[in-house]
Amino acid sequence: MRESEIYDLLESYDFKTTRYVSFKMDEIPPIDFFPVVVKLESDKVVHKSDFGAVKLNINSYEQLEQAKSDIIANVTARGVVLDDEDRFIAVQMLSGIELYVGLVDDAIFAKTIVFGKGGIELELYKDVCYIDINAQDEEIVRAINLTTISKIFHGFRGFEYSIEMAVELIHCIQKFSRDNPQIVELDFNPVILTKSGLTVVDARIKKGEAALEKLGSLRKNRPHFFTNERLALIGASSDSTKVGYAIAHNALAFTGELFLVNAKGGELFGHRLYKSVSEIVGDIDTAVIMIPSHFVIETIRELILKNIKNIVIITAGFKESGDYESENAIANLAQTHNFNVIGPNCLGYLESSKKLNATFGTGGLRSGELALLSQSGAVLSALMDKAYDAGIGFSHLVSCGNMVDLDFAEMIDMLNREESCKYISIYAEGIKNGKEFLRAIRESSKKFYIFKTGKSAQSKKAAFSHTGNLSGNYAMFKGLMESVGAKIEDDIEALLFNPFNEVKNILVVTNAGGPASILVDYIVDQGATLHTFTPEELEALNAVLPANWSKNNPVDIIGDAMADRYEKTLEVVGKIQEVDLVYVIITPQCMTDTLNIVKLCELCEREGKQKVYPILLGGHEMEEAQRYLRSKQIPFFKTLQSATSFL
């Protein structure tokens, strides 16, 4: 499309566009809006700047004449023969803040709006946000405020621009995109912001086939995954080295009806071992399959006869090993007979409200308010161990495996119906249908914490090899997730700690200045706040500490501090209402009695509203205290960085 055609189209959609005049090669039109940019309008020249076919700062008719002949000379010298089809366009130059707005058609998120700082800064600083084509005002404003340039809407350097102008522009793009689905790329750079509004002064548009259709839609009327009352474990085994043993053992506490199936028959943990699914009387809600891969499809067919609602396939050896055919067959069966599948190639799942642990993890598990979905078994295992050590419990765990059927969006929709779950943490390697993922989070009443790999092109490959999924652009993923209020984590353990640590005011107690100094940098980097002492609080600490304590936060109680000095300090600190998190740094000094110090932390944790997290720096000297803390399920940290990752 020619620039003048684009302007005409945009005007019909209430975009304010720059003043322009399009004129013939031999014409000099009347212009009352100097200075202008003069450009050739010709299909024969695509990269106008490169061909010397753009002249800036044209300020008079005389300069216009000169610009025209310069442009003609430039393109002629490059072998372009101009004719009657070709025209010039003179576009008013505007001074103001250069913004950018664009539209892209992403393979994961389909049509997505990009908004931010325009001009050459667009590519230099990439200060943009991402906005879903269906976003409402709240989401749009939240996204815009993620950019640095949004400061101009909030009083930066005395600017008094209203964010409403930007929101309206986004609405224009949304309407324009809905009415013109064939437009797959749109680039307004710059959009000039002045007191009188936003004016599009340069526009490019690309038509093509939209990606949305490729994303597909979700299956309607799925059974709810978490309504299983009759559970079959297929491949339950008496061989204690097998997964079928571990899961059967873990699942014994299930409050529903449990059926163990093994072709050999017999008995296990006092339960009958059914030789086949068909031996079980009545329907089965959920089946966990742990048998060799070549028996899986046959078993699924038997389960279909039992009106199965949910199948969890632990068994590996499908897509991840190159067997796409079997995996597709499973997907087709699930589709045809409307049951849910989790896996294959996964660790299982946990549903605390029914005391159902259908994972083969060997460590302990606690009940809690956090649901954790993970696309990696190894990562899930590590998080389960860490959570147990730190006393963090789960309402639900889902090891997603290859995700042949149930999508993240669908799992989120289902968890949304579960009252026991308040927080949802997700370890994601690839998202298939970003649009639905976004929709599910937007509609959910839970709080979301997401860690995603595949930030870099190389890791995209790693994730591909692992799950067969493609990862999208990380910046877009992060931006869109944040626009719907999800928190994106940089550290995997933050998926566990973040939900339980909405920290406002932090205090640090230490027996060494250096580590405290490093910790403070990490705290501030994370955007958290250090408590500032009142004179009264300082007085109270002066009364219990030696004269050379640091007199501020961090509270450096000096290297010779024994447990009693830590105790007195924590006693005073415990009374400061505004402090909600206390880090206690312990470094090995000559006489440091680490074990007794960490025991104090236990007491504090029990009593107060303050969280007290010990940070144990140093090697072997700390092992006894670490074992103690683990045995009491008191969270503690071994590095300054990990201690602050969830802030």
Add this chain to the structure above:
Amino acid sequence: MRESEIYDLLESYDFKTTRYVSFKMDEIPPIDFFPVVVKLESDKVVHKSDFGAVKLNINSYEQLEQAKSDIIANVTARGVVLDDEDRFIAVQMLSGIELYVGLVDDAIFAKTIVFGKGGIELELYKDVCYIDINAQDEEIVRAINLTTISKIFHGFRGFEYSIEMAVELIHCIQKFSRDNPQIVELDFNPVILTKSGLTVVDARIKKGEAALEKLGSLRKNRPHFFTNERLALIGASSDSTKVGYAIAHNALAFTGELFLVNAKGGELFGHRLYKSVSEIVGDIDTAVIMIPSHFVIETIRELILKNIKNIVIITAGFKESGDYESENAIANLAQTHNFNVIGPNCLGYLESSKKLNATFGTGGLRSGELALLSQSGAVLSALMDKAYDAGIGFSHLVSCGNMVDLDFAEMIDMLNREESCKYISIYAEGIKNGKEFLRAIRESSKKFYIFKTGKSAQSKKAAFSHTGNLSGNYAMFKGLMESVGAKIEDDIEALLFNPFNEVKNILVVTNAGGPASILVDYIVDQGATLHTFTPEELEALNAVLPANWSKNNPVDIIGDAMADRYEKTLEVVGKIQEVDLVYVIITPQCMTDTLNIVKLCELCEREGKQKVYPILLGGHEMEEAQRYLRSKQIPFFKTLQSATSFL
């Protein structure tokens, strides 16, 4: 200074400034450079924009008339009475890229040039670099290239601006600053970049008292610290719980003459215990003082009679406890009698070439090529432990303590004369004389790695409480250090690992996809590169790996991998010349034999030019393997983040 005066002054220093005309209130001057900005030039109005005394985009005499009367109306409405002293200035508006150049007078680094993106982006994106007033071309170019905007000098979007233009501008500022020492702040924003050069179009200048004098100068003709041949340990003790015992014991291997001093006399480790310094015959080069603080100054006076060159004061209880008086007395004695002091309140020092370990660390220490200076004892201890575990050795260690005398710059100058030292790592909390610090690094032939705390205002306080030093602006510190080629670390352990890991091409071997995927993100974040397999290399791996391995880097050899599969993989990988670092991720899976896998890493390390670093994820299962690696001094990591911190 009025804007027109500033332009005149700048012109005399070869700055290209914008065209302007200054004219009386009732005048309309001839202008042949429309469009212009019209501003009031009056001492009565400081914040012109706020008073409506600036009009942009004036394009004709008619508009000029209007602008003048608008401005007069605006300021009059705000109560300003204009008279004959007041004038107008019309400044040519230029289109081009807005850059920024300024000069600040920093408390730590004195006069420093700031260069970067100008316009409103200056404050939004803070895309600036810092350049020392004495920097030569190489340093200036290195600094400029640290900015994002410097891309315009390197072909970004077809721009062909020469970086020479920017370098010349910096030279102009340097000359201008030298000739006008009373100018303590200078702000050119914007400087407009066009094909014809850089033009200053808005300038502010502030006069005042320069900070340089406050920094003071270094003492001349100090004795070289590392020439000590006759060493006295004052406070050597037979009580094994005392620091005086630990240091005497550690120092026994010293190749020079060792004198142990203790008021009680007697014998220790087969050495005579002198009752006082005066009992020792002849001069003493270096004394390490470990006696109670109230005896320290008296002992120093005795040492002065022995022509002492260096004193290391281990004893605490000076500035850090509020005793500034004694600390100042020590400083004065050192100045008057020209000896060096390290400490007080420090852990001591190490000089490997003389087998001198005068620290009270109880762990082992190796000899190597790295000198480590630390302002925190706790941090130094932790790094010494870590270095020993990882087989990293030191040429020199200096625990700086309160730094009463020897400055970082002076220590660097002294280390520069030491051949055994190739790398210098510094843990710094505060720098006193930034100008000299910069000079010392600039002049040194060593490579520098620096970790600095005090990035945030809060942590400035923490550092203050700890060492009594003030920290400067972190961005400036980082920028200046990088301009002289030092590497600034974000992770404290990188001070140990970075010097020995100039990695070009990385390969990852793993038994789980998820952690590898996270690792790759960290690797790419650090700017390091993953090896890409050739078809031949893939072939070789196909031959030894199961069909479902990942077929790219990371090499996912699947969860059931035993030591033999790791072995075959590492064998193939070992032959790939281009790979210089291999990470081996081991996660606990059903049958994983971690100990045997890490033993393979040992073999690889011994043979090849490749570094092979195991990453052991998981808790208790990994302890045996960890003990093994520690006993063999093979570096290993327990988290993905720490494994990549030094890249």
